[in-house]
Amino acid sequence: MKFRKIASLLTVAAVASAFAVGFGCKKKEEAPAGAPAAAGDTIKIGFLGALTGDVAMFGKPTLDGMKMAAEELNAAGGVLGKKIEIVEADNRGDKQEGASVTQKLISRDGVVAIVGDPTTGITKVAAPIAQKAQVVLLSAGATGPGVVENGDFIFRNTLLDSVAIPACIDFFAKDLGYKKVAIITSDNNDYSVGLSQTFRDAAKGKGVEIVADEKVKDGDKDFSAQITNIKGKKPDVIFFSGYYTEGALIMKEARKQGLKAKMFGGDGLFSPKLIELGGDAVEGTMSALGFSPEQASPVTAKFVEAYKKKFNGVEPGLFDAQGYDGVMMLADAMKRANSADPKVFKTALGQTKNYEGVSGTITIRENREPIKSPLALLEVKGGKFALKAKVPVKMD
Secondary structure (H helix, E strand, O other), X not given: OHHHHHHHHHHHHHXXXXXXXXXXXXXXXXXXXXXXXXXXXXXXXXXEXXXXXXXXXXXXXXXXXXXHHHHHHHHOOOEOOEEEEEEOOEOOOOHHHHHHHHHHHHHOOOOOEEEEOOOHHHHHHHHHHHHHHOOEEEEOOOOOOOOHHHOOOEEEOOOOHHHHHHHHHHHHHHHHOOOEEEEEEEOOOHHHHHHHHHHHHHHOOOOOEEEEEEEEOOOOOOOHHHHHHHHOOOOOEEEEOOOHHHHHHHHHHHHHOOOOOXXXXXXXXXXXXXXXXXXXXXXXXXXXXXXXXXXXXXXHHHHHHHHHHHOOOOOOOHHHHHHHHHHHHHHHHHHHHOOOOHHHHHHHHHOOOOEEEOOEEEEEOOOOOEEEEOEEEEEEEOOEEEEEEEEOOOOO
């Protein structure tokens, strides 16, 4: 009988224990998916970009810049008394993976903001996800259309194509005397399609004639047909709106066929890989950017010196600078809002005026788009990118 009583008591205890585990743990529930995790000792900011694959040359430096900013902020006491933590993942330059990483950063990691993606296509995939979760997304590289239109949590800090291209066309027409342009578009690349259309629109009334308009695809290797078509039109310059991989091969084919025109493009051409892949064929190739370490402002010069010290003498590029600025702008907005809640600090971010970033002076307009000055036109000279001109951009 005594044994039965003991067994009964043990059974009751086990049931009670199970009940407590199953129903008594609500006080320790994790935050719901999408809830920002800034209540502890850290403020989490997510990195969205490629660390492997064809566009890792944009993602890796963005992450380097972000980490450098976080280190500096944390060394100075953090933000609102909390440490900044950069949460990273590799989307491999793939849109589907970009969507998955965005969801993971929000739902599992609990970031309050995301910096990225450096490319327009993946940013356009990530933006609706961030908007629905009410987490700030600030792209440090997407320059094409269709980004901030996703909602009031979506921003960017890069020089827009719609600003850069008209300024460059003016410079080419007036200062360099380029009047005939051949356009090449990678038509399976959102960035390239948007950039080419921006060029076509901006060229109207500028005294510039588009003599050829060719299509290629990302991943193509043979551009002989396109260059043959272009060669007969005798352009002063080739405007290629895609990335450095195809850009290098296009110029190798151009030189092979005896076409002497230089190439011009956006920040998609800006990579040491362009020179590595293209060699002498890409000498003279120009890229329009929102950053140059040459003729630096005091703020930029300080950043360049710190970066070189950290990375064994290597100079920073556009994406390092914009990743750094992305984190610093978010931190600045949180401080001004006195809150790490994205629903609160997004308003302060949208009110950013004449922010002295290392990549230029940045103002966020009412539509959450940046206006940024100056524009740096870099040219491959002697096997490396060098400043050709600083083109003024009207800040309004």
